[in-house]
Amino acid sequence: MCGIVGAFQPSGRGLVSHDTLVEMRDRMRHRGPDGGGLWQSPAEDCVLGHRRLSIIDLSTTANQPMLSADGKVAVIFNGEIYNHADIRAELERLGKYAFKTDHSDTEALLYAFIEWGPACVQRFYGMFAFAVYDARDPSRPALHLVRDRIGIKPLYFARTDAGEWVFASEIKALLAHPAISAAMNDVAFWHYLTFIVSPAPMTLFDGIFKVPAGYWVTIDHTGRGTAHRYWDNIPRPDEYFSTKDLSFDEAVSELVRLLRAAIRRRMVSDVPFGVLLSGGVDSSLNVALMSELMDRPVTTFTVGYKNYGEFNEFDHARQLAKRYRTDHHETEISSEEVLDFLPLLVELQDEPIADNVCIPLYFLARLVRQSGTTVVQVGEGADENFLGYWWCEHYREKEAAIYDPVRRAGANGLAIWPVLRRLVRQMKRSPGAVSTEDQEIVLRAERGQQLFWGGSVCWWGSLRDQLIRNTNAFRAPKPCPVEGLVPPGHLALDSHAVVKGYYDDAGPVWDNPEVLRKITYLEHCLRLPEHLLMRVDKMTMAHSIEARVPFLDHDVVHFARRLPNAYKLADGVGKKILKKAAEPYVDGDLIYRKKQGFGAPMDQWFRDERFGKRCLEVYRGSQICKAGYFDNDFFEKLLEAQIAGRTNYGFHLWTVLNAVFWHEHWIRRG
Numbered sequence: 001m002c003g004i005v006g007a008f009q010p011s012g013r014g015l016v017s018h019d020t021l022v023e024m025r026d027r028m029r030h031r032g033p034d035g036g037g038l039w040q041s042p043a044e045d046c047v048l049g050h051r052r053l054s055i056i057d058l059s060t061t062a063n064q065p066m067l068s069a070d071g072k073v074a075v076i077f078n079g080e081i082y083n084h085a086d087i088r089a090e091l092e093r094l095g096k097y098a099f100k101t102d103h104s105d106t107e108a109l110l111y112a113f114i115e116w117g118p119a120c121v122q123r124f125y126g127m128f129a130f131a132v133y134d135a136r137d138p139s140r141p142a143l144h145l146v147r148d149r150i151g152i153k154p155l156y157f158a159r160t161d162a163g164e165w166v167f168a169s170e171i172k173a174l175l176a177h178p179a180i181s182a183a184m185n186d187v188a189f190w191h192y193l194t195f196i197v198s199p200a201p202m203t204l205f206d207g208i209f210k211v212p213a214g215y216w217v218t219i220d221h222t223g224r225g226t227a228h229r230y231w232d233n234i235p236r237p238d239e240y241f242s243t244k245d246l247s248f249d250e251a252v253s254e255l256v257r258l259l260r261a262a263i264r265r266r267m268v269s270d271v272p273f274g275v276l277l278s279g280g281v282d283s284s285l286n287v288a289l290m291s292e293l294m295d296r297p298v299t300t301f302t303v304g305y306k307n308y309g310e311f312n313e314f315d316h317a318r319q320l321a322k323r324y325r326t327d328h329h330e331t332e333i334s335s336e337e338v339l340d341f342l343p344l345l346v347e348l349q350d351e352p353i354a355d356n357v358c359i360p361l362y363f364l365a366r367l368v369r370q371s372g373t374t375v376v377q378v379g380e381g382a383d384e385n386f387l388g389y390w391w392c393e394h395y396r397e398k399e400a401a402i403y404d405p406v407r408r409a410g411a412n413g414l415a416i417w418p419v420l421r422r423l424v425r426q427m428k429r430s431p432g433a434v435s436t437e438d439q440e441i442v443l444r445a446e447r448g449q450q451l452f453w454g455g456s457v458c459w460w461g462s463l464r465d466q467l468i469r470n471t472n473a474f475r476a477p478k479p480c481p482v483e484g485l486v487p488p489g490h491l492a493l494d495s496h497a498v499v500k501g502y503y504d505d506a507g508p509v510w511d512n513p514e515v516l517r518k519i520t521y522l523e524h525c526l527r528l529p530e531h532l533l534m535r536v537d538k539m540t541m542a543h544s545i546e547a548r549v550p551f552l553d554h555d556v557v558h559f560a561r562r563l564p565n566a567y568k569l570a571d572g573v574g575k576k577i578l579k580k581a582a583e584p585y586v587d588g589d590l591i592y593r594k595k596q597g598f599g600a601p602m603d604q605w606f607r608d609e610r611f612g613k614r615c616l617e618v619y620r621g622s623q624i625c626k627a628g629y630f631d632n633d634f635f636e637k638l639l640e641a642q643i644a645g646r647t648n649y650g651f652h653l654w655t656v657l658n659a660v661f662w663h664e665h666w667i668r669r670g
Helices: 018-026 084-094 105-123 186-195 248-265 281-292 314-324 335-349 358-370 382-386 390-408 413-429 436-446 461-467 495-510 515-541 554-562 576-582 602-607 609-620 632-643 650-668
Strands: 002-008 036-040 046-052 073-081 126-134 142-147 156-159 165-168 215-219 225-229 273-276 299-305 327-333 375-377 546-548
Touching: 002 018, 002 073, 002 126, 018 036, 018 046, 046 073, 046 126, 073 105, 084 105, 105 126, 105 142, 186 461, 186 495, 186 515, 186 650, 248 281, 248 554, 248 576, 273 281, 273 358, 281 314, 281 382, 281 576, 299 314, 299 358, 314 327, 327 358, 335 358, 335 515, 335 602, 335 609, 335 650, 358 515, 382 515, 382 554, 382 576, 461 632, 495 515, 515 546, 515 554, 602 609, 602 632, 602 650, 609 632, 609 650, 632 650
Parallel strands: 273 299, 273 375, 299 327, 375 546
Antiparallel strands: 002 046, 002 165, 036 046, 073 126, 126 142, 142 215, 156 165, 215 225
């Protein structure tokens, strides 16, 4: 695991200086405290920098940047290729490559690229963001930027006015370049308020972009940038298993086999490794299967909260730790520590991720580092691939109630209006008032809009209408220098257009919509790569910890995509197949207890006098408050009500306040 940085100037004029690149590289020292490397091409059109966190092949021969034997191809790499030994063996059988390292996955990647070109990524099991400078044809040098299938590792880029392409593992490194300044992308900010992150390839920094998950970006010798999507998670009906193809019991056995293989792959390490253990079924099964594969106790880590015991999972984690006799570690954090951490949080996030789980993750990663462990496996991806959230069933019912009658009304748009009016009357006659959610669903159906069933949808509908004061305050962003990389819908002040773009990418697969397959697909488009995985990357790497995600092994993801929905969600039980797979390994009371989730007591923290008042004080003095985006009276009253304990809008408030803290740190102070 590492931090990578570099620049490519095809004209060869005005390439960033060595001193500046070193400064950019070393802003990411936390990503690689074990060493730093620097290389410049003989043509002086490319310079690459690297911070190393030694995980596989600890020798200096595995340092980066790494060059081919003839010096014409150079690579810098952040991540791990778990099957690198198999790839190396295949390359060695060709008799064309003389490997210099003992077992470096970077060297396997380098020669895999030389042998197979961009198609090499299809052979990799792993997580990666890498850059390859290829000057085998000296008249046509090119730079390639690649992000792994799922988006586990980040990669950001920008192009200066002088035509120089600059890239890095973190945005803070790019901002050390003298030609790149910090300004907010207002349209990305609009989408952030909806999704609590900015959708790739946008970032909240105007003119700075991120390579989307499953993409390969090439900058050629003329400076032209093009993008290719080499992997997606689009449902393909011709691949689906039927219950006749694969019985439920057969599916359970196959899932256990795939998970065991995924966990074994992620145990490849020359440094100590362990598991983040919440006490839920995902992390518990991870510990159980890893225990089968080890001849020593698994090292486990759990976090909790002082004064908010109802959010703690210590007892559940201890129960599992006792069963498998793990080397168990715990930490507990206070609201005072949380408040003191906020300035560092926005520094580490680069762009805001409005998920309060970032806070406990940081302290949990600190515990991992203090224990002497460097690598941990985590449970991200299980809920998204196996429908583990309560709202999956809820939203399936909503879609059926709202959209099925509309579909039965036929293609005649005039027939839709009476159906919707009838639905509204029916809802009004039912006990209780019509919920804000139901009103919004009906309004979207009237407009012919798709619903976005996601785990992190924040400011939408009437609540957003109350928050936003003036849409004219949101300015158009700078264009992306990679042709066609930003979907047109991303450029509108309409987050539905973002969602529609994802559906359009999937093509006719939605002619007969299945909302549960939509959920998984959309989670892979946005929430997993830009939210869940980025919070893990940023908070673990803050302590030079590498996090690995076995539930997002692409074999597991592909298998989950093919399963019948009833194997994942049935009778109100989410992750049905995963829970059944866990039964031989995990106590039933842990498997089938009410889902708690890995969360933080944000609503309660707001009611802490010091925390709440500090948030209100920062908001009132912020540039965002004064810029005309929001109805400040509305927001401040909502915040004051939260502090007084009269409402529970901590999620919404934190989404705005995270951006406020970020803006004050990165934009206002630069």
